[in-house]
Amino acid sequence: MKISNILASLLVASLTLFLASVSEVALAGDHHKQEQQEEVEKGVNNGRMLRDGDFAIELSLFEQGLAPEYRVYATMAEKMLPAAEVDVSIKLTRLGGVVDDINFSNEGNYLRGDMEIYEPHSFVVDLTASYQGKKYHWSYESFEGRTFIQDAMAKSMNIETEIVSSQELQETITVYGQLALPKSAIRHIRARFPGEIISLNVALGDKVSKGQNLMVVESNESLQRYTIKAPLSGVITFQEAGVGEQTGEQTLLTITDNSKLTAELSVFPMEQGKVTVGDKVNMTVAGSDVLYSAKIKDALVSVNNQQAKIFRADIDNASGRLQVGQFIRAKIIVDTYTVPLAVKSAGLQSFRDFTVVFAKVGQEYEVRMLNLGRASGPWREVLSGIKEGTEYVTENSYIIKADIDKSGAAHDH
Template identity: 45%
Template sequence: MQLIKPLYWILVATCLAASPLLAAQDRDDASNEAQQTAPETKGPHGGLLLERDDATVELQIFEQGVPPEYRAWVTKDGKPMTDGVDLNVQLTRLGGQEDTFDFAFQGDYWLGDGVVTEPHSFDVEVTLALNGKKYQWQWESHEGRTRIAADIAEKAGIRTAEAGPGSIERTLTTYGRLTTAPEQIARVRARFPGVITRVNVRLGDRVAKGDLLAQVESNESLKTYDLRSPMDGVVTERQISVGEIAGDRPLFAITDLFTLWAELQVFPGQRTKVAVGQKVLLQAEGFNQQANISHLLPSPNNAPYTLARVKVDNPDGTLNPGLLMAGDIVVETLEVPLAVENRALQPFRDWSVVFIQVGDTYEIRPLELGPSDGTLTEVLGGLQAGDRYVVDNSYLIKADIEKSGASHDH
């Protein structure tokens, strides 16, 4: 079923794109085509050629060796204009943000006063005042953008979250093994020497405190007495069978495996960053658990590391002593003003992006990223607090945008 959802969504989206309703809407918009369609003619510098009566503006986003900037060449009656020009470009982005550029002459071209930030997806309005006459052009220049109806997004499992502050955790990775504490092992002996007349448990059985383990007939009294479990746990040793003589040696070992300890090796270069109480993210194959450092102990046999002991809950008994374990110790928590969930990030061209949502419209937002942990990444630029961005199934948005063949042409 997981594979059917995206396929269903793509098929439905394709059908909607070709529906009579949308075709009718396209016909209604035909009267605005002159203003809404991007110019197709290119000028000698490779920019868009805007023509109206006797005035021409070639407008280009130039980004070779410099941050993206507007450059323009203005002519009247075919003559280049180097003064007396009032040129303005206003960009309206998805969500309503407006960027305005005024132009000053630089000797060879007119230069806009600012950086044209990515994505280069906006509604464009160009205004030229020349010798007391005003000229205006408008068109849509969209890239990295798609529309998905709310019901289709819901069926596809597309979910969004609001961008805001977060906590980034810096971690130190350590390794070790699971073990038991000495107090978690109880060895059961016979109180009096005698013959084992009954054994009630097998190796690996779970027992509760007070459960019958075996019965012994005393050599002195010839009376039978019970051996019972002193604690809840698992029978990890059984050294006796019916008919054997019980002496001083342990007959059973009962081990509490419902609580284990991860003993993580902290080397000298790490020791100053580690303290009792710090949070640890424990991981093994098929296992993840969050806990805290309970003790810091010298290693046995004078080994060159400290043992960080972390209590591990094992209520189902699925973990066993000796299991190799990785522990990411949280050594610092950074409170950042803006962060996104890591699962929302997608590669797009040369960027790491998220996809913002405004109504039924989704669009890329290339991000400048800061520190990251296993869950969140700080955002240094490219997104605003309060923006809604796609968290679940963001790859579907990416696939739809790439399917549409969105260009990066100015």
Template identity: 40%
Template sequence: MNKLAIRYWALVFSLLLAACGDAGTGSNGHEDEHGHGEEAAAMEQGPNGGRLLEDQGFVVELAIVEEAAAPQYRAWPSRNCNAVPPADVQLQVSLSRLGGRVDQISFEPSANFLRSTSPVEEPHSFTATVKASYQGRTHEWTFDSIEGRTRIAPDIARGFNVETELAGPGQVRETIGVYGHIETIPERVSAVIARFDGTVREVAVVTGETVRAGQTLATVESNDSLNVYTVTAPIAGVVTERQVNRGEQTAGRLLFRIVDTSQVWAEFSLFPADVQQVRKGMNVTFQPVGTSISVTGTIDRIDVTSQPNQTVLAHAVIDNSSGALVPGMYLAADIEIASHDVPLVVRRSGLQAFRDSTVVFAHIGDEYEVRMLDLGRQDKVWVEVLGGIEPGTPYVTANSYLIKADIEKSGASHDH
């Protein structure tokens, strides 16, 4: 190393080394960093904004730098008020995380500092053990850096209905949102007329009455034979129209209309951009507007002509034996155009915004801690996770906002 470089490092650390004997924690020192109160204020910071670690005159300033593509550690070593060439120091950091995971971080020299060879993954919440070897001596420090973590007793969590489940594999549905309404099925509508013209002697039903197939609707006296015969219901359903009264002539006109609504059509309008993606046999889930009813079905017909507004109608036959679906109801629906099996999903209900990330809260013992997620495809229930949480990790799925509020109340820092 030339003298000019050594003088440069000495200048960088001049502020730090003005009181070298007072810097940082002692050998095997242990700090608890929560970013508030006296403990956080007691953390010594160096000229690079990092934590100062000192042992018998040997000092390491350790900082997490988030300017790069991924957060990484940088370390600036010195001894007895003189900068130490980074290449002469072997540095290793072990990060013990909630749940038992330990990250081993190695370093390599770069310019006037040591740089970690692997990123420091979020959250930056761990117990750190730092080991530095220089000129045959090993120096070791331990400190806590806690963020995005809180402790809640189980009985309190139960009282607030905080629910958890395990992160794991699942299915993400790709859907198209459409709108429509409930329609009667043409094959289930019957227009009833008299077989022979004549005079109506009796009318046995009224509008809105439910009838069974073969039930008598009216009796008619034939004009030709003067015989009296019955007009019966050809299908079971509801009488929606009654156009005849006693004493009137049938005259070949409509007498009754019967509609069977035990099955109905859910009819949806497809925009031109969506028509090519929808196929017969695809699943559809819809909800009548203004209700809490959720219904699933299958597309069984797509029109081959468009409507005047350029939409194309798609139909799904829906069981309506309960009578809950009334023709004319407006619908909001999702047609499933693809389904993806993915190795890791979490529920959308558990997601929260935390700083600049979307997170869930891992639940380990009595403690809850943020997990910053890298997200992929999603539907209304599930979201694919590309990184940020390990499979099998318990996480909060219901009332996660309470965990976020408790963490923010504690003021857990993002200092390093």
């Protein structure tokens, strides 16, 4: 009975914590929803109607074939007023305290704003109008792509951020190839003076060091004994010698040094002109995530049957993990450049017809529509849409998107 009571208590506690978390997320997501749910009166130009008695302003965001701009239509008792008789100014306060001041000029039957309403169209609108000596004022929130999540909740959901800054990016091309032995990695051991093998100190498969005694041979002519030493370090990969045998002029042993292998990389015609000797290359072998770095040392003068030119790079294999004949995948770095702004690709999301990241100001998050340039590894160059020094979401940005989508923050002005 005591165990059952304990289990019941634990279940109740777990449910309580779960409901508390759900409630907290809901409250965070509802921070800006009230304005979105209010009914907004629209005018004949599909703008927002602002009324004070018989005087009314229709504020329209005009986006047809032009950069977005505000246009104002004024009426008194439902009758259109000449634009020249009305003075209007607007102040837009954006997330982070950025303020845009907009003045208007007479365009006949409407007033035209003097600046582009750049994305995101998310701000507090303060509109002041003057007609026949009387002033009118309206203020309202017009948010889109914005949500509020407490820092503690964001931390629990592993939402991570970084700062927008300049980055050094790389242009790479992906190629494939195979590991081979350098020509200098093989030595065939023969007797300088034919004779009888008196002693043999190594066998097939043994590792040897440069200068190590391999065998002693007694010359058939002088009957003098001499020692054959290893000309390089490596492994005995061929043996055709035994104690008491005659050496003749044949190969007795072969030593192979596999401490360094050559990556032979096939580069096809369209990209051959991009690769130069000295370029850095990062490689992996099939079935492994271990990264090997090297530099292009040379290129063969001819192409193979697939018209690919072979560029070669030496790889350190002191560990012995690499094998001759293994297939490799390589990225050759053909250019390195610095861009003023870049963001992590992991933070990118879609919003309406835009690719965005979510800027963080305090405990609020808001879309930033990006014009993107080149891609390089985890980075994307940013041509416009966000300022240097902006904190933005890099990990689990889909949570922010889901919360904004749930709130129904619309493109409405």
